[in-house]
Structure formats: C-alpha cells, structure tokens
Amino acid sequence: MLPLLSTNPTTQNHRVPGYDVTDEDDPMIYRMANCTDPDQVQALIWAGYRQIFSEHLILESYRQTFLESQLKNRQISVREFIRGLGKSEVFRRLVMETNSNYRLVDICATRFLGRSSYGKDEQISLSIVIATKGLNGFIDRLLESEEYTENFGDDIVPYQRRRMEGRPFNLITPRYSDYWRAQEAARSTTYNLSKSKYQGTVSTARVRSGIPAMFLNMAVDLSPAENNYQYAASGGVSTSRVAIPDMTVDRQNAKQVIRRSESSTPYNYLPY
Numbered sequence: 001m002l003p004l005l006s007t008n009p010t011t012q013n014h015r016v017p018g019y020d021v022t023d024e025d026d027p028m029i030y031r032m033a034n035c036t037d038p039d040q041v042q043a044l045i046w047a048g049y050r051q052i053f054s055e056h057l058i059l060e061s062y063r064q065t066f067l068e069s070q071l072k073n074r075q076i077s078v079r080e081f082i083r084g085l086g087k088s089e090v091f092r093r094l095v096m097e098t099n100s101n102y103r104l105v106d107i108c109a110t111r112f113l114g115r116s117s118y119g120k121d122e123q124i125s126l127s128i129v130i131a132t133k134g135l136n137g138f139i140d141r142l143l144e145s146e147e148y149t150e151n152f153g154d155d156i157v158p159y160q161r162r163r164m165e166g167r168p169f170n171l172i173t174p175r176y177s178d179y180w181r182a183q184e185a186a187r188s189t190t191y192n193l194s195k196s197k198y199q200g201t202v203s204t205a206r207v208r209s210g211i212p213a214m215f216l217n218m219a220v221d222l223s224p225a226e227n228n229y230q231y232a233a234s235g236g237v238s239t240s241r242v243a244i245p246d247m248t249v250d251r252q253n254a255k256q257v258i259r260r261s262e263s264s265t266p267y268n269y270l271p272y
Helices: 038-053 065-072 078-086 089-096 101-112 119-143 146-151 178-199 204-209 212-222 229-233
Strands: none
Touching: 038 065, 038 078, 038 089, 038 101, 065 078, 078 101, 078 119, 089 101, 089 119, 101 119
C-alpha cells in the first residue's frame, strides 16, 4: 500500500479560537448529551442529515431509519451515526459517483471535518485512500483521525468550525461540478436519440443532427466569411472588391425638404 503524503495546513483559521462576536450566524452545536427529550434528538438527527448530505430538504428515500432507531435508543454514538450516513448508498450515489476523487476529498473535508481541504496536496494524499480502500475505508480514515476526535468526539455532529466571510460550505460547494452536468446532458441526449432511432420514430439524419458535436460543426460551416480590413490595409489582399458607398453631401446645393410624416395608425396625419 502506498503511504500517505504529508500535507501542511494552508490556513490556521479553523485551528485557533475566533474573536468575533457571537451572533445568529454562528453554527449551532448539536450534542447528544444535551438532548433531554425526543424532539431534541430528532433535531440532532436532521442536523446530521443536513451536514453530511448537504440537502436543505431531506427526502423520505434519503432517510436511514435503522440508524435513526439505533441513535434514539442510545445504541450507537453520534460518530457512528455520521459514519453510517457516509457509508450509505444514498451518499455513494449523490456524492461519490458524481465527483472525481480529488473533489470528493474536498467535499468530505468540509462535511466530516468542518473545514476546507488543504489544497491539491491533501486531495492527492487522501485520494490514495479512496483508490486503495474505497469509500468505506476513506470515511473510516476521516472519522478515526485525531482531528475529528479533538473537535467532535463521539457526541457532537460535525459543523463548519470557522465561517469565512459569512458563507456556509453548502452554498459554495455544490454536490457536483459543471463537468458532471455536461456529461449528464451529453449522456441524456445520446440516449434519447438512440432510443428514438431504435424504435423507428426518427431517421438516422435526425439522430445525427441532435448530437452536440455535429451541431457545432454545422454552425462553424454556416458562419459567413468576413473581410479582414486590418490585413487588407497592410497590402495583404486587394481592396478593389470592397465597395465603399459615397457618403459625401453637397451642402451648397442641398435643399432642405420637409415632408409630412406618416403615422403607423390606420389614418395619416391631417395637413396643417
């Protein structure tokens, strides 16, 4: 197994105590020891969903009811609940399958460790864990780290430790980036056109016209040729074929002609 590369922190903002005044923008800390009734436990569970899935509206299909039941009965700790969410099929489908290993490291650092990744060095280092141990081994590596234990332990839901410029991570780190949207658009277009061709609803020419690359090539072919006047002025091409209209005006013999303006209405203006 390849050893992990050593990485240095790019900033100390999340490692030193802040001097800002406490206000409503500070993250709320959800601790299991402070939960004295079922409503508070449920609020802690929803906080875990929001932190790990980064979804403001949790769908019913996203819920891990078995993990919720274990946490409510105090059979597992908050750390094990977060571990279960990270290893769930929902997290694999929503986050892992839609991102590269480098971006997966950046996203998991913000959600599990409450900080941004230390640039490309840490992304390359932890991508080795993903490549060798898979998603489950990578989640274990984060939750068993000394950094996670010191900041969250077994009892606290991870949160953004220091907020830069008042912007939470879930607003600046979407679930997938632009390259995945481009792949999805190309995959959807190709699938729909191929399916239509297989069912015999459209012709081969129609299918080929819907391919984005074919459309771009057609647009390039249809672009009109333009005269390069800078190149022509330097003597590179002949300018005799460029017709320049006569825009001169004989101001001495010109007479001012005033005509009655026409109206766009069904009737014309009446003469004075």
